[in-house]
Amino acid sequence: MRRKPRTPPSPLPQRDGVDPVRVRMPVGGAWSTVRDHLVARLAAGDGVVDAMIADGRIVTADGSPLRGDTPYVPGGHVWFHRDLAPEPPVPFALDVVHRDEHIVVADKPHFLATTPRGSHVSETALARLRRDTGIGTLSPAHRLDRLTAGLVLFVVRPEERGAYQTLFRDRRVGKEYEAVAPYDPDVPLPATVRSRIVKERGVLTALEVPGGEPNARTEVRLAERRDGLGRYRLTPHTGRTHQLRVHMNRLGLPILGDPLYPGIAPPAAPDDFRRPLQLLARSLEFTDPVTGAEHRFVTGRRLAAWESYEAWATPRTT
Secondary structure, three states, X not given: OOOOOOOOOOOOOOEOOEOOEEEEOOOOOOOOEHHHHHHHHHOOOHHHHHHHHHOOOOEEOOOOEOOOOOEOOOOOEEEEOOOOOOOOOOOOOXXXXXXXXXXXXXXXXXXXXXXXXXXXXXXXXXXXXXXXXXXXXXXXXXXXXXXXXXXXXEEOOHHHHHHHHHHHHOOOOEEEEEEEEEOOOOOOOOEEEEXXXXXXXXXXXXXXXXXXXXXXXXXXEEEEEEOOEEEEEEEEOOOOOOHHHHHHHHOOOOXXXXXXXXXXXXXXXXXXXXXXOOEEEEEEEEEOOOOOOEEEEEOOOOOHHHHOHHHHHOOOOO
């Protein structure tokens, strides 16, 4: 069996908790220099790449600055740090509920992405935790939607990441969520919702395929109700994108603050942190695959609409 070539370690350190970009030269490329490939691949224009080369900001595997005439070698690598656009600071704390030599469990606020993606890079849970803890090797064992708050598990040692990721892949982690949504006495609960959910790349919403083989299952229970609202406990037995939001909407109980279900709302401004999605990753429970310890972690957060619907629903001008 042919072994996959080993990726060399980055010669550049992290910057503010963010890894440098690594570019691998594809096999079969027709470029004569690395510079020509980067101009084509990054679509940044000749001047941008040339300026980065002149400033020594692009380096090869041994840390040497890339030259404009460095020959193109298939399978080679270069690294550089992106110029990051300003990001509106997410004005909520990221709390650490557990830390040991193997894992860090964070209690993520709404609006903070788990990992760098798209326009969210430095304002992410991963970047913040790396800066705050000084653990540059931190990596997520799973992900939580940017709009969802609650518990996220991070791994300290790269060689142990696979063991913790396998827990989630094999569904050996007990997860419970909490949501605030309308109360409808005509919806029989508890209920188990099953459906086939498909999320296409580039499409904002996930779709339920009628008659398809179910690939998503969620248990929904009513924990409490008052004033036309319900506080629900959601237990996902699968991990499809937007699963809880889709299944609550299917029951006719769309989660408060959801900008996608039942309909797509106009995009909010990047610095608009009003009316967060009322969905919370409440607890994580699992047997540690490295130490054998039994873990159960519970969020310290509470959903704002349940604490005070009037305050959550009233637009703020500041």
